[in-house]
Amino acid sequence: MNLELSKDYQKSSLHTIAPYVGKLRTDVVQYLIEKYSDENTTIFDPFCGSGTVPLESWILGRKTLGIDLNYYAYVISKAKLFPYPNFDVAKKQLDLYYNIVKRNNIDVNISGIPNWIQDFFHPDTLCEIVTWTNALMQNNDYFILACLLGILHHQRPGFLSYPSSHGAPYLRNNKYPKSEFPEMYEYRNVYDRLLKKVERTYKFIPKVDFSCEREILNINALDIKNTTHNITIITSPPYMKSLTYARDNRMRLWFLGCSDWEGLDQKISMGKEAFSELMDGCFCKWSNMQKKESYCIVVVGDILFDKARNKSIPDMICDTASKFSYATVDVLDYPVNQDRKVVKSESKIKTEKICIFQRR
Numbered sequence: 467m468n469l470e471l472s473k474d475y476q477k478s479s480l481h482t483i484a485p486y487v488g489k490l491r492t493d494v495v496q497y498l499i500e501k502y503s504d505e506n507t508t509i510f511d512p513f514c515g516s517g518t519v520p521l522e523s524w525i526l527g528r529k530t531l532g533i534d535l536n537y538y539a540y541v542i543s544k545a546k547l548f549p550y551p552n553f554d555v556a557k558k559q560l561d562l563y564y565n566i567v568k569r570n571n572i573d574v575n576i577s578g579i580p581n582w583i584q585d586f587f588h589p590d591t592l593c594e595i596v597t598w599t600n601a602l603m604q605n606n607d608y609f610i611l612a613c614l615l616g617i618l619h620h621q622r623p624g625f626l627s628y629p630s631s632h633g634a635p636y637l638r639n640n641k642y643p644k645s646e647f648p649e650m651y652e653y654r655n656v657y658d659r660l661l662k663k664v665e666r667t668y669k670f671i672p673k674v675d676f677s678c679e680r681e682i683l684n685i686n687a688l689d690i691k692n693t694t695h696n697i698t699i700i701t702s703p704p705y706m707k708s709l710t711y712a713r714d715n716r717m718r719l720w721f722l723g724c725s726d727w728e729g730l731d732q733k734i735s736m737g738k739e740a741f742s743e744l745m746d747g748c749f750c751k752w753s754n755m756q757k758k759e760s761y762c763i764v765v766v767g768d769i770l771f772d773k774a775r776n777k778s779i780p781d782m783i784c785d786t787a788s789k790f791s792y793a794t795v796d797v798l799d800y801p802v803n804q805d806r807k808v809v810k811s812e813s814k815i816k817t818e819k820i821c822i823f824q825r826r
């Protein structure tokens with residue numbers, strides 16, 4: 467059955483703070499939260515990525531917990547869930563950092579930075595980015611840090627790199643050669659661009675309750691401690707290496723101090739066997755955490771999991787759920803989000819399935 471959304475849903479500009487692959491559609495998430503939880507429910511997303519589910523949960527007045535093993539995903543989710551209360555406060559903070567950066571910028575030596583990073587930036591811009599990153603990381607300022615990572619690379623004037631793509635980092639110096647586009651290779655002032663980025667991020671933020679409980683953890687989904695609250699799970703796990711969360715974000719991860727993106731992708735962008743084991747472990751955990759009648763919603767691509775048995779990933783998820791006392795309430799189809807592109811040509815997904823389970 468197709469998912470039918472009966473009303474218009476608004477999208478907060480906080481969602482655009484920084485790019486991430488495989489994001490869920492915000493309207494679908496709002497619909498699911500409203501339908502399968504109430505104000506007394508905690509919404510738990512064990513694979514929260516860029517924080518779509520936790521942010522929508524907070525906006526809708528639910529307590530929320532998100533987990534992601536990718537440190538970049540953690541930073542964006544923290545930023546979305548813990549922004550400054552308004553633009554004026556954020557700007558004041560930005561100005562304080564600007565003074566620190568002006569003092570410390572001269573001490574930066576970029577010669578030790580890998581060449582593949584240096585290739586993307588004017589040396590003076592790179593010095594500034596490093597100084598800003600150091601100051602923001604020392605202060606755990608996830609909000610401004612995520613804004614900075616959000617303008618790291620692209621070809622537009624509001625971004626910091628030489629001409630390059632925005633999703634994954636690829637230089638576009640063939641399309642925009644320096645000889646023809648010298649202005650694209652000039653020094654770029656970080657403060658001016660960061661200020662505009664912060665302004666854009668505050669363009670539309672619905673009224674939110676800053677006292678509402680919310681948390682994001684950078685741990686393995688399997689390491690969540692058992693709790694027995696009134697929990698609804700809404701999540702979209704990684705499946706069958708369909709997206710490379712660390713590879714696509716390798717530049718942003720490098721600035722966050724994580725240079726081994728290949729090692730990280732082995733953990734978070736797994737193959738068939740590892741995915742099946744992860745789902746087994748998760749449903750086992752979740753069945754101990756959730757009260758009877760609670761909902762658990764898993765969004766996955768509609769692709770083959772087991773050719774020999776003609777089983778799709780959603781079929782496999784439904785089988786796993788039933789092993790751990792979950793009944794399948796519904797399985798809905800919806801067209802894949804533009805952002806949720808797959809890297810493997812053989813696994814091109816057109817639709818995703820929203821598998822809705824209830825703990826028995």
Ligand SMILES: C[S@@+](CC[C@H](N)C(=O)[O-])C[C@H]1O[C@@H](n2cnc3c(N)ncnc32)[C@H](O)[C@@H]1O
Pocket residue numbers: 486487488489490512513514515516517518519533534535536539685686687688701702703704711733734735744
């Ligand atoms: C499909 S994405 C989630 C996207 C998210 N719903 C959004 O809207 O941005 C899956 C996420 O699972 C994370 N992940 C993979 N394995 C994990 C694990 N074992 N524990 C926690 N997170 C994991 C990946 O880093 C990735 O961000």
